[in-house]
Amino acid sequence: MKKIILIDDEMQSIGVLQNLLKEYKGFKVCATAQTLDEAFIAIKEHQPDIVLLDVQLNEQSSFELLDRIKEINFDIIFTTGYHKHSEHAVKAFRYNAIDYLLKPIDREQLSESFSRTSRHQDSLKFFLQKLNTLKTNFFGENLIRQKLAVPTTDGFLLAEINEITKCESDSNYTHIYFSNGYKIITTKTLKHIEKLLTDQPFFFRVHQSFLINLQYASRYYKGKGGYIELKDGSTVPVAVRKKERLIRTLTGN
Structure with missing residues (x-):
């Protein structure tokens, strides 16, 4: 059973994810958090396998949370309601993001992200797939041109x-x-x-x-x-x- 922590400053978004996750066997939401401090405590206490993390939390960047964690030994799926500049793509890459999902998140998006976590052991193949995902989600066609x-x-x-x-x-x-x-x-x-x-x-x-x-x-x-x-x-x-x-x-x- 993979443990999941949901981190988002909007309770409605957390509720949507919780409802979607009820359909997935082998995944369990062990905690939710709406602030950086709550998230830090939850991650330290529960040692999750996957963290769904909103890019922006109450005017603070979620990367501030990741900077506080000495060893990131869990997969990260970023979520956001808007596109940010390419600087976030570089940061997400460094933190080994599995995926980057735009709200409102649907079942197909979430399913594809979870399938990537299950293929994480296929190192180089997965790594290249992750690069392409980040390229598409963060840069879109701009990077190609x-x-x-x-x-x-x-x-x-x-x-x-x-x-x-x-x-x-x-x-x-x-x-x-x-x-x-x-x-x-x-x-x-x-x-x-x-x-x-x-x-x-x-x-x-x-x-x-x-x-x-x-x-x-x-x-x-x-x-x-x-x-x-x-x-x-x-x-x-x-x-x-x-x-x-x-x-x-x-x-x-």
Whole structure:
């Protein structure tokens, strides 16, 4: 039996979720909370498996609650009645959100979210699915159309960020690879490109010479540092000091 805590500043929203959850076997609401303090106490006391958490609680951000918790060992499903800016997508990604649901929440939405929690053990496959969910729910079509101005020897190229698969350092230059097989060389360092992509939650610096888009990762191979295989069949080394954080990111543990 999976234990669930419902956190929302509106009692009506909690009531709706409670009614929906009555239809699910194997899930039990062990507590509800309407403030950050109540939520913190409930999580500490009940040690839930899943927390349905409203993004905004009485003019406070739910991320303040998560910052107070030393170890988040439960799945998080964010709920909200409105779209927020992309900054919330990055924060939700870091807190390993399973999903992000817009109110009014219906049965199909909730069912799909719970199915994701049950597939959580399928680490890399689930991780990539989660990236796509966050991309759709937080950024929508805007992310797909978002461009990066990449300096070149004769000007600059407006590159589709979502189509970048990896960036490879070459001294003071950087090779940027795209999903369609196209490659360009920019006159900027990899460090500079990484800074330009700071607000993009899908990019990970796996090695001194490589920055990759985890949406295009297909497999991780163990080893001293290991290496990542991308969907195009190419492989990228993983630095030893990056290995632990990368594995945590891919598995959600």
